[in-house]
Amino acid sequence: MPEPATLLVADDDPGLRESLERTLTREGFHVVLASDGNAALERLRGGGIDLVLTDLKMPGLTGIEVLRAAKAIAPDVDVILLTAFGTVEEAVRAMKAGAYDFLTKPFQRPQVLRLIRQALERRDLIQQNRELQQRLDVLLQQGIAIGSSPAFRRMMMLVDQVADSSATVLIQGESGTGKELVAKTIHARSARTKGPFVAVNCAALPEALLESELFGYEKGAFTGAAGRKEGRFELADGGTLFLDEVADLSPVTQPKILRVLQEGEFERLGGTRTIRVDVRVVAATNQDLAQMVREKRFREDLYYRLNVITINVPPLRERREDIHVLAQHFLRMYAAKNNRKLEGFTDEALRRLEAYAWPGNVRELENVIERGVVLARSAQMDVADLPPEIAGATPLPEGVLSVRIGTPLAEVEQRLLEETLRVTKGNKTLTARLLGIDPRTVSRKLERQDEPGEGSGP
Ligand SMILES: Nc1ncnc2c1ncn2[C@@H]1O[C@H](COP(=O)(O)OP(=O)(O)OP(=O)(O)O)[C@@H](O)[C@H]1O
Ligand SMILES: [Mg+2]
Numbered sequence: 264m265p266e267p268a269t270l271l272v273a274d275d276d277p278g279l280r281e282s283l284e285r286t287l288t289r290e291g292f293h294v295v296l297a298s299d300g301n302a303a304l305e306r307l308r309g310g311g312i313d314l315v316l317t318d319l320k321m322p323g324l325t326g327i328e329v330l331r332a333a334k335a336i337a338p339d340v341d342v343i344l345l346t347a348f349g350t351v352e353e354a355v356r357a358m359k360a361g362a363y364d365f366l367t368k369p370f371q372r373p374q375v376l377r378l379i380r381q382a383l384e385r386r387d388l389i390q391q392n393r394e395l396q397q398r399l400d401v402l403l404q405q406g407i408a409i410g411s412s413p414a415f416r417r418m419m420m421l422v423d424q425v426a427d428s429s430a431t432v433l434i435q436g437e438s439g440t441g442k443e444l445v446a447k448t449i450h451a452r453s454a455r456t457k458g459p460f461v462a463v464n465c466a467a468l469p470e471a472l473l474e475s476e477l478f479g480y481e482k483g484a485f486t487g488a489a490g491r492k493e494g495r496f497e498l499a500d501g502g503t504l505f506l507d508e509v510a511d512l513s514p515v516t517q518p519k520i521l522r523v524l525q526e527g528e529f530e531r532l533g534g535t536r537t538i539r540v541d542v543r544v545v546a547a548t549n550q551d552l553a554q555m556v557r558e559k560r561f562r563e564d565l566y567y568r569l570n571v572i573t574i575n576v577p578p579l580r581e582r583r584e585d586i587h588v589l590a591q592h593f594l595r596m597y598a599a600k601n602n603r604k605l606e607g608f609t610d611e612a613l614r615r616l617e618a619y620a621w622p623g624n625v626r627e628l629e630n631v632i633e634r635g636v637v638l639a640r641s642a643q644m645d646v647a648d649l650p651p652e653i654a655g656a657t658p659l660p661e662g663v664l665s666v667r668i669g670t671p672l673a674e675v676e677q678r679l680l681e682e683t684l685r686v687t688k689g690n691k692t693l694t695a696r697l698l699g700i701d702p703r704t705v706s707r708k709l710e711r712q713d714e715p716g717e718g719s720g721p
Contacts, residue, residue, distance in 0.1 A: 268383050269293040269311055273303035273329060274318040274345065279368075283316070286372055292379075300324025304332050307340065314382050315342045319353055319365075327357055334361050339389070341382045345370075392599040408444050409592050412582035413681055418445075418574060425572050426452035431524060433509075433569045434547040436576030439626030442547040443507065445576055449545055450503040458502030461495050465516075466508035474516055475532050484533025494531065496523060500540045509546040509569065510555060517562045524568045544569070579621040579628065581678070584685070586617050589625060593632035594644065603636055609645045616649070619656040662686060680708060 270292050274280050277298070284294045295312065297303035300323050307315065315333055319326035330342045341363035346354045354365040363382045366375060408419065425432055426449050434442045443462070450460045468476060475484075479494030495504060506512075512520060523529050528539045546569045555561040579586065591607065598605040608616070621627055635648040646654045664682050666675050680698070687693040691709075695702040 267291050267293045268313040271295045271303060271306055271312045271315045273297040275299055275321045290376060300329040303329055307333055307336050312340055315340055316345060319344050319346045327360055330357060330360050330362055343378060389602060392602060395599045408441060408448055409588055410585040411588050412584035414577045414582040415585055421574055422448055427454060429543045430571040431569055432545045432572045432574060434574045437578045437624055438549045439624035440576040440578055441625050442576055445574060446505045446545045446547060455502050455543060459499055460503050461499040462505040462507060463495050464507045466511035470513045470515055478529050478531055480532035481534040496540050496542055499542045503543045503545055506544060506546040510548040510550040510552055517565050521565045521568060579624045583617055589628055590616055590632055593629050597633045597636040601636055605636060605639055606642045609643045612644050612646050615646055615653055615656050619653045
């Protein structure tokens with residue numbers, strides 16, 4: 264049995280207090296009485312109150328003043344105002360000041376009870392959502408990436424393997440695929456997890472500013488350098504430095520980074536003292552660095568230094584199994600944030616989500632779900648809550664695989680195998696028969712897939 268809710272009733276009319284007490288106690292509520300506003304606030308400060316019902320006109324503090332003070336003392340506790348006939352304007356004012364609702368005297372028992380139950384239900388929901396949100400925040404801080412596709416699981420296996428070394432990692436993938444999240448996960452699962460995770464976006468700042476951010480500067484290093492400042496490399500000492508958009512490093516900055524990677528040392532701008540740091544570098548880019556090296560737009564030696572281990576984050580369209588779990592995850596997250604009661608998706612909405620190509624990858628999916636949560640009118644997100652380009656996506660019929668021209672044959676084979684296994688619910692014998700190959704071949708191909716790919720270095 265849940266604890267009975269505690270209701271605080273403030274009214275200067277003893278008759279009304281007692282009749283409310285009798286009614287509410289009979290309904291199983293725990294009732295606390297106050298004969299004026301000050302007594303009510305005193306009691307509220309003591310804690311343990313779930314809902315306040317207060318008269319609007321009382322000697323001493325008015326109901327509105329009680330309401331304002333209550334919002335300051337216990338912001339989570341809703342206030343219902345009891346007004347006499349004829350004070351509607353004041354009731355409107357009360358609503359504006361944050362009252363949950365108001366009841367005009369004389370009121371009917373069922374009406375009072377319904378309002379109280381609604382307010383308590385809402386309070387429960389807000390509390391549950393808040394707890395859920397806190398748990399999610401903790402998980403996200405630990406760098407929890409979500410996914411269930413074979414491609415995603417392979418990537419996470421590699422993440423686990425490399426996390427504990429101090430090798431430099433290069434994360435490659437299209438925009439919005441989750442590169443930064445992967446970098447955080449590597450940090451969280453490494454021995455450096457108690458150390459700092461410091462991120463620098465190499466594309467966000469012009470060369471000179473970026474260098475002073477990275478290496479710091481001494482007083483007077485340049486006009487405006489009024490004091491000494493530590494750079495991100497120093498701040499990341501003992502932890503991980505995430506160099507985002509690393510392809511945008513200028514030709515002038517590139518050798519300086521190379522030196523830190525090779526020697527673990529550098530000087531602050533305008534300084535002469537050599538500073539040594541213990542930093543693990545994880546870099547990310549959505550550009551083809553190898554191609555840039557060939558075109559002499561990126562230093563080869565730096566590329567090799569960064570690219571000790573490569574992690575390729577696959578685009579969302581190549582791991583369709585993840586769409587459902589990610590969509591569900593974002594739905595829960597944004598429903599909690601917006602205090603919406605949303606449980607899931609209609610089958611049709613889900614089919615459209617899975618059929619869409621997601622050029623903006625996980626970030627686009629996240630935005631679409633956040634928008635949908637705000638728009639949704641029922642407990643399930645429907646096609647109408649999705650943007651037109653997705654609502655109009657034609658779902659592939661079950662059992663059809665779509666492959667873009669130019670996809671490597673090995674990848675086509677792998678996706679065909681995975682999709683067939685999915686349709687046969689993991690039945691290898693049936694899969695082999697459908698594909699016209701030997702069951703042992705299926706097993707062998709699966710084993711090979713489960714070997715995490717080596718850092719596909721140069
Ligand atoms: N597997 C995942 N599980 C949960 N959330 C994810 C996952 N992948 C990405 N996200 C979320 O999607 C958003 C985009 O991810 P992130 O910023 O890591 O992508 P990115 O590859 O760094 O993008 P860009 O290239 O644009 O910088 C973030 O809000 C992130 O939390
Ligand atoms: Mg990023």
